[in-house]
Amino acid sequence: MITRRDFLRTSAAVAALSVVPKGFATSLQAKEKAIGVQLYSVRDDLQKDFDKTMKAIVNIGYKRLESFGYRDGKFFGKTPVEMKKYVADLGASMTGSHTGSDLLAAHDTKGWDFWKKNAADTAELGCKWIVQAGYPSRSIKSISDVKRLADQFNKCGEIAKANGLKFAFHNHVDEFHELEGQIPYDVMIENTEKDLVTFQMDTAQLVYGGFKCHDYVNRYPGRFANWHLKDANPDGEGSTEFGEGIVDFKSLFAVADKAVLEDYYVEQERYNMTPLEALKYDYDFLMNASYVKW
Numbered sequence: 001m002i003t004r005r006d007f008l009r010t011s012a013a014v015a016a017l018s019v020v021p022k023g024f025a026t027s028l029q030a031k032e033k034a035i036g037v038q039l040y041s042v043r044d045d046l047q048k049d050f051d052k053t054m055k056a057i058v059n060i061g062y063k064r065l066e067s068f069g070y071r072d073g074k075f076f077g078k079t080p081v082e083m084k085k086y087v088a089d090l091g092a093s094m095t096g097s098h099t100g101s102d103l104l105a106a107h108d109t110k111g112w113d114f115w116k117k118n119a120a121d122t123a124e125l126g127c128k129w130i131v132q133a134g135y136p137s138r139s140i141k142s143i144s145d146v147k148r149l150a151d152q153f154n155k156c157g158e159i160a161k162a163n164g165l166k167f168a169f170h171n172h173v174d175e176f177h178e179l180e181g182q183i184p185y186d187v188m189i190e191n192t193e194k195d196l197v198t199f200q201m202d203t204a205q206l207v208y209g210g211f212k213c214h215d216y217v218n219r220y221p222g223r224f225a226n227w228h229l230k231d232a233n234p235d236g237e238g239s240t241e242f243g244e245g246i247v248d249f250k251s252l253f254a255v256a257d258k259a260v261l262e263d264y265y266v267e268q269e270r271y272n273m274t275p276l277e278a279l280k281y282d283y284d285f286l287m288n289a290s291y292v293k294w
Contacts, residue, residue, distance in 0.1 A: 033294050035286050036064035036095060036265035038228060042275045043068075050076065053276070058090045060280050061287075066096040066265045068133065073121055080124035095263065096129035096226075097122045098170065103139040104152055115156055119163040129226060129263065130165045131200055132156060135184075137174040146184045150191035157196025168198040168226045176209025185209075189220050198225045202267070203247045204232035204239050214251040217259045227252075227264040229286075238270035241278055242285040253291045 037057060039046065045053040057065070065087060067075050075083045075097065087094050099118055104111040122130045132153065140146060153169055160167035175185040189199060201224045203213050217224055231245030239245070266286070271278040286292050 033287060033292060034064060034263075035062060035283055036066060036263060037062040037279060037283075038066045038068065038098070038265045038267040040068045040098070041266065041268045041279055045275055046076070054087075054090060056276050057279065058092045060276070060283050062266075062279070062283065063092045064095045064263070064265070065092055066098065066129075066131075067094055067125070067127075068098040070097055070099040070118060070121070073117065075121075075125060080121045080126075084124070084126045094125050094127055096131055096168075096265070097125065097127050098131045098133040100132040100134055103136040103145070103149055112155070112159075115159050119159050119165055123163040123165055128166060129168055129198075129200075130156075130160050131168045131170050131226075133170050135169075135172055135175050140174075140179070140184065143180045143182055143184070143187060146179070146187045147191050150188045150197075153188065153192050153197045157193065161196065166198060166225075167196065168200040170200040170228060171202050171209075172205045173208045176206070176211065189223055194222060199223050200226040200228055202228040202230055203249070203252065204230035204245070207232045207247050208236065212248065212251070214248065214255045217252070217255040221258045222260045224259040225262040227259075227261065228267045229264055229282075230267045230269075233270065239268045240270060241268070241272060242266075242282045244272070249289070250291050253289075253293075256293075 039057070042053050042057065045056075067083075069076070073079070075094070078086060083094060099122070101111055101114060119130055136149070140149070153167070157167040169188065171185060175188070176183055185199075199220075201213060201216070206213055206216065229242070229247075229249065230239045231242050231247045231249075233240045234246050242249070266279065266282045268275070268278050268282060273281070
C-alpha cells in the first residue's frame with residue numbers, strides 16, 4: 001500500500017504556471033497546471049516565520065497566492081505596493097484576497113467606505129479577485145435578510161468592477177441550512193447579478209452541507225468561476241489531504257467548462273502531517289490527476 005509519505009517522496013514536483021489561461025476550455029494544451037493556494041492553510045507557520053513559509057510555499061510550486069486578513073490598508077503588515085513586490089520577487093503573484101464585513105446596516109456608509117478602500121488596495125496589490133470570506137449567519141433571521149445580503153453582494157460587485165476586480169462570495173456550511181423552506185445559498189445565487197457576483201465554491205463545506213459540488217455547477221452554470229479545493233474529512237469535521245476525504249474532485253473537474261472555471265485555490269485547515277507537507281501532498285495530487293487539465 002502506498003502511504004502518504006511514499007506519495008510525498010515519489011510524486012513529481014512540477015512548477016505551476018505563473019501566467020494563467022483565461023478559460024478552462026481554451027487551455028487544454030497547457031503542460032503545467034495553475035494551482036493556487038489560500039495562505040490561511042499555513043496561518044500558524046506564517047506567524048512564526050513569514051519569509052521562510054512564503055518561500056517554502058513558492059518552492060512547492062504554488063505561484064498563485066490568495067491572501068487573507070486585510071487590515072488597516074495592509075496585507076500581512078505590508079502596503080499593497082510592498083506586498084506586490086515581495087511576492088513578485090519570490091516568483092509569484094497575489095491573485096486574490098479574502099476579506100469582508102458583517103451584514104451592513106441599512107445606512108452604514110462607513111461599511112461601504114471600507115469596501116471601496118479595500119477594493120482599491122486589493123487592485124493595487126495586483127489581484128484579480130476580492131472575496132467576501134464568510135456568511136453573517138448570526139444576522140440572518142429570514143429569507144428577506146438573505147435577499148438583502150444578495151443586494152449588498154451586488155453592490156460589492158459594482159465596487160469591485162469599478163476597480164478592475166471580480167467579486168466572489170466564499171461559502172461555509174450555514175448557507176445550506178434550510179430557512180423558511182428554502183436554501184439560503186440558492187436564494188443568494190438567484191438574487192445576485194451574474195456579471196457582478198461569483199460564488200467561490202468551498203468544496204468541503206458544500207459537501208458538509210449535504211450536496212454534491214458538480215450538482216451545483218449543473219444547477220447554476222456559469223456562477224462558479226472560482227473554487228476553493230478542500231477535501232472533507234469523513235468524520236464530518238474540517239479538511240484532510242486530497243484523496244483522503246469524501247469530495248468528488250473528478251466529477252467536479254468534469255464540469256469545469258460549465259462552471260466557466262477561471263481560478264482554483266487549495267485550502268486545508270486540518271492535517272495528518274505538517275501544514276507544508278500537506279500542501280505539498282495536495283499539490284502533487286493535483287499535478288498527477290489526469291482530470292485536472294490546467
